[in-house]
Amino acid sequence: MSASSRDRKFPLAIEALALSEAAAPFSLRLGQGEALSLLSEDAQSLSLFCDVLAGFASPTCGKIFIDGQDITSEPPEHRAIVLVSPRDPVFGHLDVAANIALALRAKGAAAQLIDATVKKTLALVGLDAQNGHRADLLTPEQAARLKLARALAGAPSVLVLDGLLNELDLRAASKTRDLVTRLQRALGLTLIHAASSREDALWLGGRIALLDRHALIQCADAATLMERPSDARSASLFGEANLLTGRVLEIEDDVARIHLACGGVVEAMADAELAVDALCILCIRPDRMTPLFGALAAGDDETPPLVATIQSVLHTGEHIRFRLRLADGGEIEMRRPLLQPMRGVTQGALLQLAWQASQAVAFPMKDDL
Structure with missing residues (x-):
């Protein structure tokens, strides 16, 4: 034809x-x-x-x-x-x-x-x-x-x-x-x-x-x-996702356990090409992260928590926008509903970040990312 x-x-x-x-x-x-x-x-x-x-x-x-x-x-x-x-x-x-x-x-x-x-x-x-x-x-x-x-x-x-x-x-x-x-x-x-x-x-x-x-x-x-970006560029461009680098510790049932370069061990859905012990890019949207304010939960050697410092807090009228600094100096954005309790939420305060594995996706690190 x-x-x-x-x-x-x-x-x-x-x-x-x-x-x-x-x-x-x-x-x-x-x-x-x-x-x-x-x-x-x-x-x-x-x-x-x-x-x-x-x-x-x-x-x-x-x-x-x-x-x-x-x-x-x-x-x-x-x-x-x-x-x-x-x-x-x-x-x-x-x-x-x-x-x-x-x-x-x-x-x-x-x-x-x-x-x-x-x-x-x-x-x-x-x-x-x-x-x-x-x-x-x-x-x-x-x-x-x-x-x-x-x-x-x-x-x-x-x-x-x-x-x-x-x-x-x-x-x-x-x-x-x-x-x-x-x-x-x-x-x-x-x-x-x-x-x-x-x-x-x-x-x-x-x-x-x-x-x-x-x-x-x-x-x-x-x-x-x-919900199904093809790679980290797509997730960042359309989903405005935060991009975090890390190393894959293990993959089980399509869920990758990742040690982030900024500290902390987290989980994410694994791209089909992701391999154990490979460097990766984890994509997490600003509205999919759950913060823990006040006293931080204690981790262990195998699952240290992901900790960040609040740099700024902005009320947009639709949500609360946080600018966070990670341990390696990198900055990410988090968004929370207006009903989020604000006690102890001030510039310089520490918080712990978590999310369900289904809310993040990890792709192999490539030269063009």
Whole structure:
């Protein structure tokens, strides 16, 4: 079966794509009407990926298929992928309708079709009343809606959003997210959104692709990324997990007993590749640790406790955030519910940390972690 036949049911199929010489190739497919969020600590990596999809940058290797057709070498204007980003500004000297009509006129569309398309897209994004307004007089939220209207006018197979919300305040960003969600569901859009944070990656409700150093490290729904990260990078990027180094003392029934470099012996679920006496990275989320304040429990030579010193305590309104220093000088974060008793919880106080083995996961230490 040819690649074209195999990928025809996917509006977007990426095969063995590498964004740079040092990055490992990856493959990815999006189904019709699927919404995918991209998440990385490096905004430039996300923008590079978006530019490669839209044809404004070239991959090191690999292929991109739209509706089964290889468009890897096609210029942006010949791709059924439209990118919306700050690098594609509105034309301030033109009115709203003319901004939308410009690309259609460049493609030679008939005047009647242009008029109908402009009216339709203005209604979709709620800019009917701003039809004749100059684009440079629009609010940031209205400018974002104009960019969406201009993109939708071309009826793209895939819509890519990069930095659409960057220049919006919290209220405008929330309203724009709601608009995009309604459009995506109502029109059955195949959508890719470059997210700047975990919260920003969650609102679409679909799969989330985690990128690190120009490479895809995991692509799954939010629950899987939180509970079953593929490696320490994924756990840290999406689950905001604390990463602790240690040595594996034993593994029994998929539970590893680990002596941490910062002191203390703890347990965690063992990755399939983890081996006894190997160095490892233990991942534990800030909200999964249980503290013992006041008098510390006595350990023994085989199971010394994990002890930390409180560096700071912050009430966020949703939880209490602790910054803790370990015996080796490293710092980690812990979060507790607001109902947590605070007696004796002050800067400089000692506490003991514990967790159930099922709440942590240990991976083999690798050179790239």
